[in-house]
Every structure is written in C-alpha cells, then in structure tokens.
Amino acid sequence: MILTETGHALYENTFGFEGYPPIDESNRAAYMVRAFQNYWLSWPEIVAVTPFELVDPYGTTWYMDWLYPTTDIPHPQYTAVAALPKPSPIVVPGTLVITFQARASDVPGTYYSDVSALASQVVIASANGTAEVGVVEKLYRGYLPLVMKLTSPISPSTTTATGPVSEVEPISTWQPLASSIILRPSQTMNKSSQVKMPQPVDSISVDVGPRGIAVDSLAQRAYVTTEEGLAIIDLEESKLVTTVSLGTDPQGMAVNPSTGRVYVALSGEGSLSVVDGLEGWVLAVITGLKRPRGVAVNPTTNRVYVTDTGADRLVVIDGTNNEMLVSLPVGSYPDAVTVDPEANRIYVANAGDGSLWILDGTSHELIGIVKVAEGPLLGMAVNQDMGHVYIVHALVPGRHGLTVIDGQRGEVVATLTGDYNHPLGAAYAVAADEKTNHFYLAAEGELWVISGESHDLVAVIPTGAIAYNFGLAVDQTTGRVYMADVQEARILVIESE
Numbered sequence: 001m002i003l004t005e006t007g008h009a010l011y012e013n014t015f016g017f018e019g020y021p022p023i024d025e026s027n028r029a030a031y032m033v034r035a036f037q038n039y040w041l042s043w044p045e046i047v048a049v050t051p052f053e054l055v056d057p058y059g060t061t062w063y064m065d066w067l068y069p070t071t072d073i074p075h076p077q078y079t080a081v082a083a084l085p086k087p088s089p090i091v092v093p094g095t096l097v098i099t100f101q102a103r104a105s106d107v108p109g110t111y112y113s114d115v116s117a118l119a120s121q122v123v124i125a126s127a128n129g130t131a132e133v134g135v136v137e138k139l140y141r142g143y144l145p146l147v148m149k150l151t152s153p154i155s156p157s158t159t160t161a162t163g164p165v166s167e168v169e170p171i172s173t174w175q176p177l178a179s180s181i182i183l184r185p186s187q188t189m190n191k192s193s194q195v196k197m198p199q200p201v202d203s204i205s206v207d208v209g210p211r212g213i214a215v216d217s218l219a220q221r222a223y224v225t226t227e228e229g230l231a232i233i234d235l236e237e238s239k240l241v242t243t244v245s246l247g248t249d250p251q252g253m254a255v256n257p258s259t260g261r262v263y264v265a266l267s268g269e270g271s272l273s274v275v276d277g278l279e280g281w282v283l284a285v286i287t288g289l290k291r292p293r294g295v296a297v298n299p300t301t302n303r304v305y306v307t308d309t310g311a312d313r314l315v316v317i318d319g320t321n322n323e324m325l326v327s328l329p330v331g332s333y334p335d336a337v338t339v340d341p342e343a344n345r346i347y348v349a350n351a352g353d354g355s356l357w358i359l360d361g362t363s364h365e366l367i368g369i370v371k372v373a374e375g376p377l378l379g380m381a382v383n384q385d386m387g388h389v390y391i392v393h394a395l396v397p398g399r400h401g402l403t404v405i406d407g408q409r410g411e412v413v414a415t416l417t418g419d420y421n422h423p424l425g426a427a428y429a430v431a432a433d434e435k436t437n438h439f440y441l442a443a444e445g446e447l448w449v450i451s452g453e454s455h456d457l458v459a460v461i462p463t464g465a466i467a468y469n470f471g472l473a474v475d476q477t478t479g480r481v482y483m484a485d486v487q488e489a490r491i492l493v494i495e496s497e
Contacts, residue, residue: 007052029076103133202493212470217477225250227455252294254497267294294337336380349377368410383432429472442467
C-alpha cells in the first residue's frame, strides 16, 4: 500500500470543536514527524508515503505545499521529515516520470524532443527523438457550446495590520474591486474624453521561460532572468540582444539606471551577479549568501538590497565597490524587496510569516511591521508618488489577494480580492505606473489595470500568460508594460493609455 497526497492544510480547524488547535507551521511539522516515526513505520502493509504535493507552481493549493510556491524553500514539515533517520537502503529503485511541454517550429512538419535529467546518486538515461509534434499548414477548428458551472462567491475576509514600532494600532479597511469587470467608456466618460485602453502590441521571444524582469528607461533595455541566465532586450528594436550565462537558479533582479549595472540573485549559487547592462559583461560576483531571492536598487544612494531567504536576512550592498555593508535580520523567508527612493524606505515581504517589514534607508533601523496575510507573500511594487506599497499574497485556499499599504503610516489601505466573475487565483506579479497612477496585476492569463486612487478595476486585458513574482515591470518613461510569460518563453509588450 502507498499512501499518497498526505498532509495537513494550513489554518484548517476541522477538529477545533474537540479542542485541537488550528493547523499551523509548527504543529503541522510535529504531526508529520509523529506519523512517519510512530505510526507508519509500524504498519507492515505500507511500503511508501508521499506528500500531498511538494509545490504547486500556480499557488492555488499553496496551503498543502511542502515547498514554497515558485521556489524550493522548504516549509518546516519538509525540513523536519527530511531530518528523520531513513531505513536502509537509502536509495530505493523506482520510476521517474518527466512531464514537459514540447516546442515546435511554425513551419509545417514533424518535430521531436530530446529529454535528459540529472539526479544525485542515480544515472538517468536520456530519451531522444520523443514527444512527436506535427505542425500542419492549416487548422480547421470546430466549436462546441460553452458550458459554465457557476459557484457561490467567496466572501472576502478583513485583513488586520500591526502598526509601526511606536505601538500605534493602525485601522484596517477592506475595499473590494469594482463589480464591473471592465469600466466601459460609456459608463465613465463622454465620447470626447474617451482614452485608449491598454492593449498587447508586441511579444519578444527569449530562449527559455522567463522569471523576472526589470526595465532601464534611460537605456531602453529590459533585463530578464531565465533558466539559462540574464536575457538583455533592446526595447526600441523589440529584440533579444544577448543572453549572459550566470549560474544556477537566477531569480529576482534590479537595474540601476544611473550606472547601467544589473544585479541578479542566483538562488542556487548563493551569490549576486553584477552585470554591465550595456555590454553584457559580468563585472563582479558577490558571494556569502545562502539563498538570495529578491533584489532592489536605490539609484539615489546607489545601494543594493538583497533578500537572503535561506538566512532570514536582508543584505545591503554598496553599488560603487560591491562591498557588503550590513546584514539585517528580518522576518521568516524574506522574498520580494522594493525601495521608495523618495521616502528612502525599504520594504521587505516575508513569505514565511506574511509580514511586511519597513526599514529606514539611511540608518537601516526597523520603522514598523505590518501583518499582511496568513499565506505566503508573493510579488510586490511601490508607487513613490502615492507612497503606497502593493503586495500580492495568498488569501484563502485557492484564492490570492492584493493588499495596498500606506508606506508612511504603516497601515493597510485596502485588500483587493476580486469579485464573483473574476476571483483572484493564480496572481503573483504586480507593478505600478506612477504617471497614470494605475497599478497592474498579472492574474490567471489576464492583466488587470486598477486605479491607484479608487482601487476600481479599470480594464482587464486577456494575455494568456502566467507571470511569477518578479515577472512584471513598467517603463515609467513610455508607460509600456512588460510581462514575462513563463509558458511561451516570451515577453509581452502592452501599450498603456
């Protein structure tokens, strides 16, 4: 017998009526250890046990994950079970099943793929000439009636916040998105004042699935982390210039438009690469990090901020000489980080405990901690003019939310949860346009345009793309939006108003 999909859902309180506490990270890890150590080993009929899922890349069932979404950072239950003594032999023969998407040319013909895999202590034979894909000259489509099963809407929950260190308790408010999915011009303005709605205008192919993106408005270049390194894109020509090989698992990145330097977090290497954005050269590699994830730059002070997720700290680096200035302990599993140069504040989103830390950019002292959510914090952006911070996070099982925080007061301004027709599901990335005072949210194959003042939904743009935490950026000069499409290995270009 094999027990599959084993685990406890975070925050579940099914047996609360019997006096059991809700499931949290700590007791969930303890329950799993007891199950493996005290029960299942003594049951002779059980030959194997598997977790519910190691990680859901779309984040829709994050509450059952053993690893955090879009990364390999372990939950406590993973670490606790991994530390248990293993029965001999440690390596058990088995079958590895690899599922992948096959790519083919747009030229008619038959195409095949070569598949290889690596694992420690195991030799895995390559599979060549497999996954046959046929491309035909013309496809004749047949259409079937669309049947939709409507379900009851989930009531939004109120988010609380913990205020600044001065112990002033901020007041939480909740503001839903507009009930209308698209505010049509006839509803909000007369014909003479109609404006052009954002539309996808171009796409730029990269070698493999893109992860993060940063835009240098001055140089008109975009920098994209992929599985193979850093892709450099000429925005004026809308083409890939080159790809710089860096190392294992590149994640977040940021660019300093004043110096043209690009900083890339290599999570698998435990390092930060410094790249000349114009020449495509690696200028330096900063080591001594455990598992870096997010990167932000303050061009005014030439300071670089890196979340070292594996060490629960924020590292501050001098952008002139690439020296590490200070290491600051923050919350659990810090992921995204952003900077407000005008206010000289640093914002750190802690995925492990759902908190936002606000730090002074000069003294690096803690100004305040805001409790955003119980689930993981994902993407983050800041609007300097408004002083608002936008954070995408898991809200309830199967749904994400976006919380707007006043960075100066450390207060929750609004929590956006979508509506009945458009619930927030696979949403990760957010970016702000300071000229129009709009912010953009990548959610389930769509790009949402939201008013920074009213928090109303202005438009929904179908993209068919999924963008992860760092995969959305706005050119503050042209107003164009750039979205990293991980499925189609491309960058979508969206023209704003």
